[in-house]
Amino acid sequence: MSQILARFIIGGAIVSAFAIIGDVLKPKSFAGLFGAAPSVALATLAMTIMSDGPSYAAIEGRSMMVGGVAFFIYASLVSRIMMRYKFRAILVTLCLIPVWLGVAGGVYYFFWIR
Amino acid sequence: MRIKVDLSTLGQTKWHDYAVRFLFGGLITALAGIIAKKFGPGIGGLFLAFPAIFPASATLIEKHEKQKKESLGLKGEARGRSAASINAAGSSMGSIGLFTFGLVVWQFLPRDGAWIVLGGATVLWLGVSVAVWQIRKAL
Numbered sequence: 001m002s003q004i005l006a007r008f009i010i011g012g013a014i015v016s017a018f019a020i021i022g023d024v025l026k027p028k029s030f031a032g033l034f035g036a037a038p039s040v041a042l043a044t045l046a047m048t049i050m051s052d053g054p055s056y057a058a059i060e061g062r063s064m065m066v067g068g069v070a071f072f073i074y075a076s077l078v079s080r081i082m083m084r085y086k087f088r089a090i091l092v093t094l095c096l097i098p099v100w101l102g103v104a105g106g107v108y109y110f111f112w113i114r
Numbered sequence: 115m116r117i118k119v120d121l122s123t124l125g126q127t128k129w130h131d132y133a134v135r136f137l138f139g140g141l142i143t144a145l146a147g148i149i150a151k152k153f154g155p156g157i158g159g160l161f162l163a164f165p166a167i168f169p170a171s172a173t174l175i176e177k178h179e180k181q182k183k184e185s186l187g188l189k190g191e192a193r194g195r196s197a198a199s200i201n202a203a204g205s206s207m208g209s210i211g212l213f214t215f216g217l218v219v220w221q222f223l224p225r226d227g228a229w230i231v232l233g234g235a236t237v238l239w240l241g242v243s244v245a246v247w248q249i250r251k252a253l
Contacts, residue, residue: 004144011143012136015167019135022171023127026118028197029251032204033243035171038215038236041162043143045219045232048150054223054231056155061219063159068213071163075206078172082199086191089176089198093169104160112156 003051011043036071038064063108070104115251126178135167142166163212168205172198207250211243 022034041064048057074096081092142164150158179197183190218235 004147007147008140008144012140015139015143016132016136019139019167019171020124020132023123023174024119024121026120027115028175028200029204029207030117030247032201032206033208033211033240033247035165035168035201035205036163036208036212036243038162038212038239039139040143040146040164040166041212041215041219042232042236044146044150044162047147048155049223049228049232052155054228057228058220058223059155060150060159060162061216061223063156064162064216065213065220067160067163068209068216070160071165071209071212072206074165075168075202075209078168079199079202079206082172082195082202086195089172089195090169093165093172097165097169100165104163108156108160 003047007043007047010047011040014043015039032075036068036075063112066107066111067104069107070100073103074100123178126181127174131170131174134170138167138170159216163209163216165205168202172202175201204247207246208239208243210246211239211241214242215239 018034018037018039022031022037025031025034041061045057045060048060077096077099078092081087081096082089142161143166146158146161146164149161176194176198178194180190180194183193215235215238218238219231222231222234
């Protein structure tokens, strides 16, 4: 339980720090780079290295590449849809989360499990 | 286009906007750990690139740009949507850096110093992301 709480606090702090950096930068397209910062990864990997060792954390890094591919497709779709249609950001970003889950799960299955 | 730091945007952000991002960031980090423990590091690792605060950040950008335009007596909805779209395009470029981060961790973490690898992967994430952004701008 204490490890989960530590992950929550460290993760929240690192994610917030990267988000604030993104907030103050201009132009918006450059600030957007920080929307894909490895904030969750840094918090998680640091704790995983300490608890389970670097080899275990390296496997998480391999899967993270797949998550990165899913993030690329997700963010590209959000950008296209927001530009083309008159939907609110909250609606588009939340409705496309299943796309991230589907791509991440699908690519992971085809490349690392099959 | 020049890269600028504009600290005035910090004043536009309400405390609950910071709290929401802290909450989602913390939750997804804790969740990634729980998933890794239950299903193994292969599945858990996917969530290291989960768009945890993306919806909250996009909504915030849309709101700020809309308010800015409306304070000048103009309609701001299209401007808000456009700003959120441009920001998302930037994030898609950053995700190429995120892929590189994962690649470095996967290849170097088992045999090199953990903290050096994490630091190097972060520097490389930024370097690759900025390079992709500059190439995209030049096209």
